[in-house]
Amino acid sequence: MKILEVIHVVNQMVADGVIERYAIAGAVGATFYLEPVSTLDVDIFIELHATPGSALLTLDPIFSYLRDRGCMMEGEHVVISGWPVQFIPPTSPLVEEALANAAEMQVDGLSARVFTPEYLAAIALQTGRAKDKARLLQFIEAHALDRKKFEELVERHQLVDKWRQFQKQFPSNE
């Protein structure tokens, strides 16, 4: 089981034109900036090509590309190198922007596109499940955020009420 192999396969998908660009999100994305936290899967947001002659966006080319390379399907995940990987098209303007502004990181000679900490934190605030709030707290406690950039995202994506609510729920000692 190796995340680096997953990144290698996804980079190859970009090189082979199966996806336009990608960015790692979720707990794996957060691990680039915070301490590692156990997770069951890898979330990868992708920009999709429309199928020629159709306006429909579909994940089928991704699945068939990976199936041809021996990957198994497990529900909505594709198992790559032992890791269930979920390919997700952008679900909101915030995620679209995060994908466009992802950071290019180097790991062991491999290039990886990852959401920046401010976008990961803003998406966690937007999603708002208990584990997302815990991740947002981690970013704040680890001083891993550029607060100005983060608050600018919060304002631009109408998350001010959620941010106020979060601050009330988890008062900061800073």
Add this chain to the structure above:
Amino acid sequence: MKDNFDFERIWESKRALRERLATAPIAEKLRMLDALHERAAAIRGARFREATAVQEKPGGYGDRKEKTS
């Protein structure tokens, strides 16, 4: 007793560990994720085996074998 349960010291050491982990090289942190994932998968596998294993249940009071003769 107080020396053994100095929570301030415990929190401080936890905080320092988290900071050390957060600032570790990315490749090392990804290897830790791999290890955590393998461990979680092993635990899930064990739970599944436990849940699906055929288990012998003790007989209740008054259970008797049918007499054939």
